[in-house]
Amino acid sequence: VLTQSPGTLSLSPGERATLSCRASQSVRNGYLAWYQQKPGQAPRLLIYGASSRATGIPDRFSASGSGTDFTLTISRLEPEDFAVYYCQQYDNSPLTSFGQGTRLEIK
Amino acid sequence: QVQLQQSGPGLVKPSQTLSLTCAISGDSVSSNNAWNWIRQSPSRGLEWLGRTYYRSKWYNDYAVSVKSRITINADTSKNQFSLQLNSVTPEDTAVYYCVRMSLYSNTRHFDPWGQGTLVTVSS
Numbered sequence: 001v002l003t004q005s006p007g008t009l010s011l012s013p014g015e016r017a018t019l020s021c022r023a024s025q026s027v028r029n030g031y032l033a034w035y036q037q038k039p040g041q042a043p044r045l046l047i048y049g050a051s052s053r054a055t056g057i058p059d060r061f062s063a064s065g066s067g068t069d070f071t072l073t074i075s076r077l078e079p080e081d082f083a084v085y086y087c088q089q090y091d092n093s094p095l096t097s098f099g100q101g102t103r104l105e106i107k
Numbered sequence: 108q109v110q111l112q113q114s115g116p117g118l119v120k121p122s123q124t125l126s127l128t129c130a131i132s133g134d135s136v137s138s139n140n141a142w143n144w145i146r147q148s149p150s151r152g153l154e155w156l157g158r159t160y161y162r163s164k165w166y167n168d169y170a171v172s173v174k175s176r177i178t179i180n181a182d183t184s185k186n187q188f189s190l191q192l193n194s195v196t197p198e199d200t201a202v203y204y205c206v207r208m209s210l211y212s213n214t215r216h217f218d219p220w221g222q223g224t225l226v227t228v229s230s
Binding site: 030031033035041042043044045048049052054086088090091094095096097098100101 | 152153154155158168170171204208212213214215216217218219220221222223
């Protein structure tokens with residue numbers, strides 16, 4: 001089970017966002033990813049392998065962590081960053097699963 | 108650039124079969140990738156349903172929650188894969204996505220995603 005916190009994060013553009021994803025069992029680093037989802041759109045891959053940015057993802061997005069604790073950081077929020085963020089793990093039962101999401105909203 | 112294009116009905120009656128197809132462009136359904144179906148609803152969040160992949164023969168894995176009702180097939184002649192979910196109930200109402208997962212690297216993530224299909228189960 002992946003637990004994301006906080007459920008909702010209210011920040012202003014230009015601020016730093018820190019999102020957490022905690023796993024109930026250890027996750028191999030290569031098997032943790034982060035996604036961004038905007039209303040009416042499919043999730044978009046941001047981070048794979050726990051810390052590698054996907055193609056085209058700005059460098060204000062970074063991620064770290066290992067074992068059961070992972071973090072997504074957005075260094076300086078842009079207006080287009082306000083969305084829902086999900087973490088995803090692979091290999092623990094069930095085969096793959098997602099966290100419940102963190103909603104990043106404009107303060 | 109790999110693209111996934113979904114098709115299928117948006118309304119299914121209870122007890123009937125939900126059927127969706129995902130056409131692949133820019134990749135092959137027989138490549139070293141897994142082809143997945145994921146759904147999203149307010150009550151269940153993002154829920155992985157199952158996958159199909161080719162490693163000398165075709166393999167399938169399904170989520171326990173739908174294992175008795177689901178079939179995922181690949182069609183190499185059309186370069187697409189499909190989802191069938193039998194005996195649907197209103198709890199199967201969700202946005203359904205087809206998604207690729209690479210199996211050739213030491214990471215496991217979903218990319219790209221299809222555009223999503225809202226399927227409503229209602230009489």
